[in-house]
Amino acid sequence: MEVCITSLLRDRGFKVTPQRLAIYNMLSSTKSHPNAEMIFNELQAMYPTMSLATVYKTMEILKEIGLVQVLNAGEDSFRYDAVMTNHPHVRCTECGQVEDVYDINIDAFVNEVSQGTKYQIMGQQFYFHGICPTCQRKNSN
Amino acid sequence: MEVCITSLLRDRGFKVTPQRLAIYNMLSSTKSHPNAEMIFNELQAMYPTMSLATVYKTMEILKEIGLVQVLNAGEDSFRYDAVMTNHPHVRCTECGQVEDVYDINIDAFVNEVSQGTKYQIMGQQFYFHGICPTCQRKNSN
DNA sequence: TTTTTTATAGAAAACAATTATCGAGTAGTT
DNA sequence: AACTACTCGATAATTGTTTTCTATAAAAAA
Ligand SMILES: [Mn+2]
Ligand SMILES: [Mn+2]
Ligand SMILES: [Zn+2]
Ligand SMILES: [Zn+2]
Numbered sequence: 001m002e003v004c005i006t007s008l009l010r011d012r013g014f015k016v017t018p019q020r021l022a023i024y025n026m027l028s029s030t031k032s033h034p035n036a037e038m039i040f041n042e043l044q045a046m047y048p049t050m051s052l053a054t055v056y057k058t059m060e061i062l063k064e065i066g067l068v069q070v071l072n073a074g075e076d077s078f079r080y081d082a083v084m085t086n087h088p089h090v091r092c093t094e095c096g097q098v099e100d101v102y103d104i105n106i107d108a109f110v111n112e113v114s115q116g117t118k119y120q121i122m123g124q125q126f127y128f129h130g131i132c133p134t135c136q137r138k139n140s141n
Numbered sequence: 142m143e144v145c146i147t148s149l150l151r152d153r154g155f156k157v158t159p160q161r162l163a164i165y166n167m168l169s170s171t172k173s174h175p176n177a178e179m180i181f182n183e184l185q186a187m188y189p190t191m192s193l194a195t196v197y198k199t200m201e202i203l204k205e206i207g208l209v210q211v212l213n214a215g216e217d218s219f220r221y222d223a224v225m226t227n228h229p230h231v232r233c234t235e236c237g238q239v240e241d242v243y244d245i246n247i248d249a250f251v252n253e254v255s256q257g258t259k260y261q262i263m264g265q266q267f268y269f270h271g272i273c274p275t276c277q278r279k280n281s282n
Numbered sequence: 283t284t285t286t287t288t289a290t291a292g293a294a295a296a297c298a299a300t301t302a303t304c305g306a307g308t309a310g311t312t
Numbered sequence: 313a314a315c316t317a318c319t320c321g322a323t324a325a326t327t328g329t330t331t332t333c334t335a336t337a338a339a340a341a342a
Binding site: 151156157158176177178193194197198201217218219 | 327328329330331337338339
Binding site: 072074088090092093099101102103104106109110112113116117118119120121123125126127128130131132133136 | 213215229231233234240242243244245247250251253254257258259260261262263264265266267268269270271272273274277
């Protein structure tokens with residue numbers, strides 16, 4: 001993993017810096033799909049001098065070398081995911097958490113659309129919104 | 142149509158104004174999925190004093206009374222659609238146009254996800270991106 | 283119709299997410 | 313060690329959207 005990002009950065013002429021490693025490590029070890037600000041806040045303790053701009057610039061690079069994907073979950077800010085398979089997400093409209101939708105095969109659906117349109121489809125993004133189990137429980141009390 | 146919006150506005154205590162009618166008319170007679178700025182620009186000739194803020198505020202109201210839906214097509218701004226069925230969209234990454242994806246039944250897919258997750262799904266949004274027929278032709282020259 | 287009440291339009295300012303700029307600093311090379 | 317090019321992070325700029333405020337237009341009352 002760590003070897004991977006180091007060489008990927010170097011091969012493309014990007015320098016390997018503690019900030020970049022920290023950001024990628026943080027992202028690849030969480031399932032929370034954080035946005036830039038969450039990443040920034042989480043790393044602030046360990047890297048007190050790091051700025052939000054660095055997070056944004058690093059995400060740009062990580063996206064470029066194919067290590068992260070940018071999610072649009074219907075919010076005002078983007079979220080990031082170190083899992084590179086294209087999978088659907090669901091966001092809780094009450095607590096804001098974004099999770100993966102598991103066990104869903106999107107290929108059939110994507111193929112159907114690809115064949116039904118004259119566009120040359122390059123990618124897609126699916127997101128659902130609703131109420132998470134925790135908030136459902138909270139509501140029923 | 143016009144009766145519909147007029148009474149819908151009135152019933153909810155909103156006033157019926159020329160601006161609101163113009164914005165809704167423009168939106169419901171186009172297939173272009175315009176964003177706020179496009180709507181503003183298009184109406185500027187006829188309503189020279191109308192401001193962008195009015196467009197945004199009107200869209201908020203129209204959304205509230207169920208006459209428009211807000212689309213997130215993976216851009217930096219929102220697009221609006223007077224067609225209220227939930228249907229997928231495809232955006233051309235070269236010319237930026239956003240179109241409907243026709244002849245696709247999303248219900249089966251949505252149901253599958255609904256049953257596979259512990260979330261109580263309230264809605265979803267699917268968007269594809271790729272290259273439109275026009276831009277494909279342009280590219281091959 | 284005229285008056286009164288109340289919501290609205292639009293200008294301007296405020297906001298929030300993101301991007302650009304730039305000088306000092308640092309990694310990797312010679 | 314010295315050099316060079318890339319990068320960091322502070323700051324400013326940008327952009328889409330929302331809020332604020334007040335004259336005014338629309339609806340209700342008279
Ligand atoms: Mn994910
Ligand atoms: Mn549409
Ligand atoms: Zn929740
Ligand atoms: Zn195109």
